Amino acid sequence: MAWVGRVVGAVLAAAVLLVASTGLAIWWTARQDARPQSDAIVVLGSAQYNGVPSSIFEARLEHALRLYEEGVAPVVVTVGGKAAGDAFTEAEAGRDYLAQAGVPADGLLAVPQGVDTLESMRAVATTLTDRGWSSVVLVTDPWHAMRAERMAEDAGLAATSSPTRQGPAVQTRATQFRYILRETAAYLLYRTTGESVAGAPGIG
Known part of the structure; x- marks a missing residue:
């Protein structure tokens, strides 16, 4: 029965290697900053409070x-729906913030759909495709970039990412490590099942 032990050991080693390589890829993608000429800049939504973006969301909007x-x-x-009882969607809060910052109305488009990244990317892809647009630069937190890019590409967009370098998601090494672990699990879940996951603020 020694072969059983070898098989189990090989499976465990493969699982560890997969998790480690995915985490490393997330870390590497987080350090990139691609900003080619594109049809649109897409800001992934996060929490908003009565129309006021949270600190995580504000950091993304400022970068965009x-x-x-x-x-x-x-x-x-700007993209993102709203929770039960909210008066504003994430997309509306983001659009209004950028309008107040001086972006003209014809430079803004709100897509008020999606309770997680997967729903948001599919809604954005449908909206942009209807307008004949296909290339996007995604703005989100660094650790979320790889999964967001994959979901956007799976939805039919040509996506790159320019992650924000500010905000709570990048404040400490402990925070960064926690987000990388969570994103590793979320990315592997998506690649395995095609489903998204909700949990940490703004990166479901």
Whole structure:
């Protein structure tokens, strides 16, 4: 029965290698910053409070604003629905924030759908495809970038990411490590089942 032990050991080793390589890929993607000329900048939603973006969401919006001002894309797309009882969607809160920051109305597009990244990416893909747009730069937290890119590509978009370097998600090494672990599990779940996962703020 020694072969049983060898098989079990091989399976465990493969599982450890898969988890480790996925975590390393998430870390590597988080360190990249791709901002090619694109049809749209897409800001992944996060919590908002009566129309006021949370600190995580604000960091993403500020980064998207800088990309817009640099001419990366002519339109900033905000995306995200709302929880029960909310008066505003994440997409509306983000759009209004950017409007107040000086982005003109024709440079903003709100897609008020999605309770997690997968739903949001599918809603954005449908909306942009209807307009003949396909290339996007995604703005989210660094550790979320790889999964967001994969979901956008699976939805039919040509996606790159320019993660924000500010906000609670990047404050401490402990926070970063926790997010990488969570994203590793979430990415593997998506690749295995095609489903999303909710939990940590703004990165379901």
